[in-house]
Structures are given as C-alpha cells and as structure tokens.
Amino acid sequence: MEKRYFQPEAECASREQIRAWQSERLVAQVKRVYENVPYYRNLMIDKGVEPGDIQSADDLYKLPFITKDDLREAYPFGLLGAPLEDCVRIHSTSGTTGKRVVAFYTQSDIDLWDQCCARALVAAGADKSDIVQVAYGYGLFTGGFGLNGGSHKVGCLTIPMSSGNTDRQIEFMCDLGTTILCCTPSYASYLAETITERGLRDKIKLKAGIFGAEAWTEEMRHDIENTLGIKALDIYGLTEITGPGVAYECLAQHGMHINEDHFIAEIINPKTGEVLPYGEKGELVFTCITKQGFPMLRYRTKDICVLNAEPCECGRTFLRMSKPMGRSDDMLIVKGVNVFPSQIETVLLNKGYPANYQIIVSREKHSDILEVNVEMTPEMFSDSLREISSREKELVEALKIMLGIYAKVRLVEPKSIARSEGKAVRIIDKRNLY
C-alpha cells in the first residue's frame, strides 16, 4: 500500500501524543465555551459541572450532551462560540421540525476543516499533480465547499462542478483528465453507468473517488470500483461538527480515521448516555476541541457506529469508525439530504391532510426515490379529478420546500397503511443500507 499523508505529524502521532493534545485542547475549549456560550454554560450548571472539573480528556464524560433539540432551541445564535464579526461563513442543514441547523465558521475553522479534507484526499492518493472534480453541491450544503477547500490545500487543480448536469460532468472528466472524483455514492454510480453506456470508459483518467454524505453498501463500492477502475473511499461528516472530513477512509478501506486532533469521538448507549468501550456498538458522540464558531461539545450524532482502536496498516494512528449502521432516531438520508418524518407530518397537517402517512424510500439504479403515501379522507375527497390532483400538486410543492428534495405523493385508500400492533408503520426503507 502506498503510504502518503497530508500531515503525518498528526495523522501518525503516537496515541499518547494524541491524548495529550486532546486533553490540553479540551480543557481550553470547555473554558472558552463556558465563558462565551450562555446556553451551554446553563447546561453545565444544570449538570453541576464547572470548567475546573475538566482536567483532561478523561473527564469528558462529565460534560452534558448537546442534542438536536438544543440546536433547535438555541437557533440561530444561541450556540455561537465566537463573536459574529469573527465568523466568515455559515453552512446549514435541515433540522427535525423544519427549523434549520445553522453552523458558523471562523477563518480558523475553515482552515482546519480544509486540512481535514486535504487529509482525506491525500489518503485517497492525491498530490498536487491531481485534478479533483468536486461534484457535491456547493452552497449551504457542506460537501462542495469542504472538498473544494481540501483540494486547494493539497494543491490539486480543482474543478468546482457542483452537483448535477451529468453531460458536462463527463465532458470535463474526459477533456481535462479528472483523476479524483468527489460526490455522493449514488451519483458516482450514476456517472459510472452513464460513462459505460456511452463507451467512454477509455477516455477517463479517474484513479480514485471520495464518496460520502449518504449510506452505501460494500456491493455499491465494488460496482463503482469495477465499472470505473478506481479506488472508492468513504468520508464522514456532519454540518453540526464541521462537514465532510470529520473522518476519512484510507486505502485499507476498513473504517474511517477520525481526525482526533480536532474531534474527540465517544460511543454511548443511546438510552442511558453511558460511555461504551471501543468495539461496542452505540451512538456516536463528537466533541470539537479546536472549533471556534460553532464549538459542539458532546454532540449526539444519532448515528449508530463502532469505534476501532486497532492499528491500521496505512500507518495512521487515529481511531477508525465504522460506517454508520443505523440511526438512533428516525432520520432518513435521502439523496444526501436529511429527512425527518416529523417534517413530512408538519406539511401534511398544514395542508389539511391527516397524519396517516407512510414514507417509502427505495433505490433504483443507485438513485434514491422518496414516496409519501397519504390516506384519503372525506374532507379531501372531491368528485373532480382535477381538484384532487391540484391539491396533490400543492402538497408535493410544499414538501419540496420543506425537504429540499422531490417526494412523490401517492393518495391511498383509508386504512390501507399497514399497522402493526395498532401503530402505523411510518417508514419503509427498502434500500437495505445498514
């Protein structure tokens, strides 16, 4: 295996060194947050913890968690960790009930994030001679800007394509000789298929891809790798913590190395909050120890994972996290977008439909399809097909505004939504991702 690192002094540091950085940075971070973030200070006071109680990373467990509910409650500025005038950018993602999560970045936050993404690119084999095509969306979504920044740091020629426009993606890939592709795994699959269909396999020079922001299976990985003749690597991140690059896969392709000099990872029992030893399955919790703008302490990701502390053949010493194996809440990731059933329920109720619905997610040709089945009611029924259809269209529009993606609505007969033990089955995920 080719061994190449962006910052070997950090990525391959001894465990003792990593622990020392974590302790030192955590202590300072807790002090800073306690002083600057009244919302979190109150959480600490409620739990009876003072900054002085945190002497090292071993004391992390004493701190209160931050949950999605806190983000909603503190929206928009309540968890800001630095003066607003020191912040230079925001990114945003959807929250549980339509209230968006807005994360703030100082220039230092952006620089560190870019470094994290640069580590991921170099782990995939990148150096300054590479041409990186970023086909993640640019905008409030973190994917595009994150990998773009990482690619700059490595010194690669960066093609800021953003998502969509497949013809142009392939045209640039062929004409400019893109060597590394960054996008969602489902879009990578779609591109791979299209390239094969058009007989352009020999015209592309891709060697690796970094595919994240949604769950994908080993089978999908093999498909993409075989079709394009590349190494396909995973990357993990979330807007609340920073974006892609919180953890990244190396060529060993066995778990994602967590950038532990910036983020401390814990696995907890989602029911009790108790910290579990490495190797046990539980909810992943992150603490940002270097971030300033939006310094999450013990943020509950709701992703169910396992942490692996065994040494990796690539030489990196950072812990590895497994792919998320599920969620401890009912969030779905569809086409890379977070979808909460509660958001769909809100729209239905606003539009006068009953909350008798079912969400069906499937994957066709590696692309996600979101359907919402809604039970017809006497109030919504009319003898006019046109009237019902136009109401249905309004609902589709409203869902699109709330979710940011298209959901097909299907009106179904009353009582036709499957109920188990009297409770309707709200979500059917046919993708078998976990």
Next chain:
Amino acid sequence: MSIKQISAFVENKPGQLAKFTDVLTQHGIDMRALSLAETEDFGIVRVITDDSYKTACVLKEAGYIFSITPVIAVEIPDIPGGLNKVLHLLNDKGVNIEYTYAFTARKQDTAYMIFRVTDNEAAAEILKDNGICMFDLEDID
C-alpha cells in the same frame, strides 16, 4: 330533474375496480352506469345505481370514501348529430361540462348520456326548452 351519482375514491391498482363492483353486487345493488376517471395513482369511480341511498350505506360500511353528486341523464336524440346538438345547446348558453359518459337503460333502445355540468338547473332548462328529454331514475326502468 337531476339524479344522484355516487363518486368513490379507488386506488389505481389491479383489482380495485372489481373489488368495488363486488361490494355493490353482493348487496343486490344494480349498476346502471359506471365510469372511471384515473390518474397514475388513483381514480374516481362514478356509478348510477337503482338505489343511491342503499349504495351510500353499503360503501360507507365497506370503508370507501365517496361523495354524492347530482348529475343529469339526457336522452340523446336519435338523429345524425344528436349528441353534437346537445353539446352545442349547453355550450352556447355557457354551461360547462365537467365530464360525460354513456348510460344504457334497460327495455329501451334510446341512448342516454350522463352529464356533470356546472349548473344543473340551467342545463335542464336549456335542454327542456329545446325538446330534449331528461330522466329521473324511475323513468329509466
């Protein structure tokens, strides 16, 4: 002058229409006309039966969502361009037709059409003034 049509919601999937007509048949309800308007996912099945009250009760019992819509049943003159004439009479007076479908009456050779229009009374008056016959359900038997 109008007759009562039952419009019910059905999903557009195989067997749903037969399931619906089974319910009526099992309760001895006689369907005089049936039409189905559908989209990709769902449809509205519209029926004229010999007993609209009983039909409503039976469908309610079976869990269907339906509405009762007044429509007019028009005898189409047995002359070339008969249907065309009826459509023109309504159109010229500004009565819009939302939908129409054929309807067969027993024991008679006459052709009927069911019309769902924006204004039943206006339509009835126009047609009557022009010598076009309409029927109450009792007349059709």
